[in-house]
Amino acid sequence: MRTARALFAGLCDATIEIMAVAYLDPNRRLLGMRHVAGGRDHVAISIRTVAADALGFDAVAVVIAHNHPSGDATPSARDVAFTRALAAGLRTLDVLLLDHLVIAEERVTSLRAMGVV
Template identity: 55%
Template sequence: MLLPHDLAAGRLFMPLGRLASEVAAVAYLDAAHGLIGMRHVAGARSWLHFPIRSIVRDALSLDARGVVMAHNHPSGHAEPSAADLSFTRRLALCLDAMDIHLLDHLVIAADRITSLRAEGVL
């Protein structure tokens, strides 16, 4: 479920829900939450490897103040996996150490979106 302020992020990432393999996308934001950069990383049908250090490196190089991440579940189930939850918590800690905020991590499947912030993970 998305909160009203997450609707713009949901629209930005919604196309991921139609993909047949896992893809992650990260939006890097300035202090006013304006978009200053994005990165997409493709995986396989049911797995994805996106090193946290790559996200932190990109955020630092763009002087980002906020990050919104999304990835799809081609299975059609928008519920976050245990690996999704663990990754999100580790990413938030690493970004926070650099004074960058993980604003949300969205899990997208078909036309459904689960916000890990709304779920209380962040």
């Protein structure tokens, strides 16, 4: 979790929601990232975009994170639904969704730890 906090540290202070996607090689080394800016209470990225990037980087794993500027690190129903759909979509490409982190101030919630991924 410490590595993930460092990788996504910039999300803590943002005043709008930002989604960050990290693409990883078989040794869990970072191949590349994508950041997508949203609004005050939402951010959207398509499964297609994440999948295309994963294939482009030849990634075997992905970690996604986004912030909640409200200060509440509780995942929304939309966060949970997107995570499940993304994990299923990536599985068809033999890419593993390692985790989806929701970051709010100093708090981080792992959807993997919640059993969603």
